Amino acid sequence: MxxxxxxxxxxxxxxxxxxxxxLWVLRDVLGLTGTKYGCGEALCGACxxxxxxxxxxxxxxxxxxxxxxxxxxxEGLSPDGGHPLQKAWVELxxxxxxxxxxxxxxxxxxLLKKHPRPTDEQIDQSMAGNLxxxxxxxxxxxxxxxxxxxxx
Amino acid sequence: xxxxxxxxxxxxARGGGPDRDSxARGGGADRDSxARGGGPARDARxxxxxxxxxVLRSVVVVAALAPVVAPSCSGRNDDSARLRASLPAVxxxxxxxxxxxxxxxxxxxxSGALFLEASRVLLHPRCVNCHPAGDVPLQGTxxxxxxxxxxxxxxxxxxxxxxxxGCHQDRNAELARVPGAPxxxxxxxxxxxxxxxxxxxxxQMKDPKRNGGKSLEKIVEHNAHDKLVGWGWxxxxxxxxxxxxxAKFGALVAAxxxxxxxxxxxxxxx
Numbered sequence: 335m336x337x338x339x340x341x342x343x344x345x346x347x348x349x350x351x352x353x354x355x356x357l358w359v360l361r362d363v364l365g366l367t368g369t370k371y372g373c374g375e376a377l378c379g380a381c382x383x384x385x386x387x388x389x390x391x392x393x394x395x396x397x398x399x400x401x402x403x404x405x406x407x408x409e410g411l412s413p414d415g416g417h418p419l420q421k422a423w424v425e426l427x428x429x430x431x432x433x434x435x436x437x438x439x440x441x442x443x444x445l446l447k448k449h450p451r452p453t454d455e456q457i458d459q460s461m462a463g464n465l466x467x468x469x470x471x472x473x474x475x476x477x478x479x480x481x482x483x484x485x486x
Numbered sequence: 487x488x489x490x491x492x493x494x495x496x497x498x499a500r501g502g503g504p505d506r507d508s509x510a511r512g513g514g515a516d517r518d519s520x521a522r523g524g525g526p527a528r529d530a531r532x533x534x535x536x537x538x539x540x541v542l543r544s545v546v547v548v549a550a551l552a553p554v555v556a557p558s559c560s561g562r563n564d565d566s567a568r569l570r571a572s573l574p575a576v577x578x579x580x581x582x583x584x585x586x587x588x589x590x591x592x593x594x595x596x597s598g599a600l601f602l603e604a605s606r607v608l609l610h611p612r613c614v615n616c617h618p619a620g621d622v623p624l625q626g627t628x629x630x631x632x633x634x635x636x637x638x639x640x641x642x643x644x645x646x647x648x649x650x651x652g653c654h655q656d657r658n659a660e661l662a663r664v665p666g667a668p669x670x671x672x673x674x675x676x677x678x679x680x681x682x683x684x685x686x687x688x689x690q691m692k693d694p695k696r697n698g699g700k701s702l703e704k705i706v707e708h709n710a711h712d713k714l715v716g717w718g719w720x721x722x723x724x725x726x727x728x729x730x731x732x733a734k735f736g737a738l739v740a741a742x743x744x745x746x747x748x749x750x751x752x753x754x755x756x
Contacts, residue, residue, distance in 0.1 A: 375662045376653035377634060389647045394662040396655065441647040448646040460647030463634040 339400045341366070342410025352398025356390075357381045359397045360407060368408040368436045372465075379464030382437035383407050389444045391463075408436035411443060418481035419443055426477045430468030438464045442478050451482050569599055581606065581730025584741035597748035604709075604738040605684035606756045610728040612718040616672050617679035623672045624680070627726055643671045658722035665725070667717035674698065684756065688749035702743045710736025 338347050341364060350359055360366045360383070369392055372380030376391040383392045384406040385399070411417045419439050422428075429435045438461070445452055445460040452460070457475055466474070572589050576582050582603050590596040607613060615624040623632045639645040644652070654670040673679075676696040679687050690696040691705060700708065709715055710732065718728040728735070742748075 376659075376664050379634075388649060388652065390652045394653055394655065394659050394664050399655065444647050456645070459637055459645045462636070463648050463652075 337397055337401045339402065340404045342405070342407060348397070350397050352396060352401070354397045355393050356383070356385075356395040356397050356400055356405070357392035359400075360392060360405070366407050366409050370433055370436060372434065372437075377463075377465075378434070379437040379441060380434050382440040382464065384440060384444060387444070387447070389441055406440075408440060411439065417443065419446070419477065422477040422480040426473050426480065428470055428473040428477050430466075430470050434464060434466045434468075435470075438466065438474055442474070442481070445478070446482055451484065452478065569595060573599075579727070579729050581734045581738065583734060584737045587741065593745050594748045597742055597745035598750035598754070600738055600742040600745060601688050601748070602684055602750045602754055602756045604735060604742060605687060605750075607718065607728045607730065607735045608679055608687055609684070609756075610718065612721055612725070612728045613715075614680050617677055618672065619678045619680040619682075621675070629680070638672045638675070641671075642674055658717075658720075660722075663722065663724070665717065665722055668713045670714065683752055684754060685749045685752045688747075692747055692749075702747055706736065706740045706743055709739045 335352055336347055336349050337352060338345065340346070341360070346364065348359060348363060350363060357369060357371060360369050361371070369383055370380040371393060372378035374393050376394045379391065381392040382389055384390070384404075385395065386403045387406075412420060417439075419442050423435065423439060428438075441461055441464050445456065449456050454475070457478055461471075461474065461478075569590055573582055574586055584600065587596050587600050587603070590599055611624070611627050611629050615626075615629055618624050621637045623636065623638070624630060625632050634648070636644055636648050636650075639649070644650045650670045650672070653664050655664070655666040656668045656670075657666050658664070659666060677690070677698070682690075692702065694700065697705060716732045719730075719732050721727055
């Protein structure tokens, strides 16, 4: 079956099983490997992408749900890695191993879109589904505040 | 020094990162059965023994008062017990049919008994888990807080980045085992059932201020046909469904409304 969707602003017509997880479509069919596979159960947040602006876990989202919708991945967040979050991430040296960080940034990007100056509570609530085994949580919070225009 | 940076912050705010991590790594095992594994440890918490001592004290006080209050209480309890005894026995995963209650001659008592039977569904974890007291939905047969940690948010559908639909699809995810149904969300705060008696739930279900502005007819329709309600009987492998079927439950609620939508006594339990 063919599904049509926009991925990072580009229309794609894909001959895939609509039950295939969106994460497989992104990584294996389109080669967009910035989005990671972590737990496969929507428990870790490594596969976070935006679907029509809403945060979804691509590992449990059937490709068919994305029909006619806009998918945004870490590769499409900015054309040159210049999103305020990406800059803050670099400036503060947030990642350690880095595996979870694309998911962390995508969730943080959705948070800042809705709450441009988030409180600590809003940051904690929104980021609660993104695990970091290296424990970079404090730097993540600092970088979100920095990207929001505050001083960490 | 990066490692030293990492343990606090969000992880501490969440309360218990390591447990979540190990669950996240657990692969495809049954979420409910993982949850059940925590049961004994929870019971062993000091808070439980204090609560248990409180219950014991209450029992002692009630026992001491028994000679004074026994006549009126035992009369009502006898009535209730006699009514229950007149109904056909059913397995814990079944519901009595609405017709089974025809044996109760008094319409008011029959109506209360019908609601009490329906409350076996309402108070089942599959239903209570999304009618929590407070802002955090529950999970599993033992009704632990939802993992990962979520809150109801402004529209009862989560907060940005943690919306219900970010993980829950319009149907159960077969392989990942994330439960799903159309319009997955938490019941509004005023529709909390957790910790309430059947009578309290009955009264709030009839109250348009606490039932989403629904008429009794709409309540019947919602219970009998809503797809999210229906998920309670089709929760996917490894999760215990609510007793009976949605059709039987809907018929009980309809019969309750037809008999005057009376509420059972405060002490009555199914």
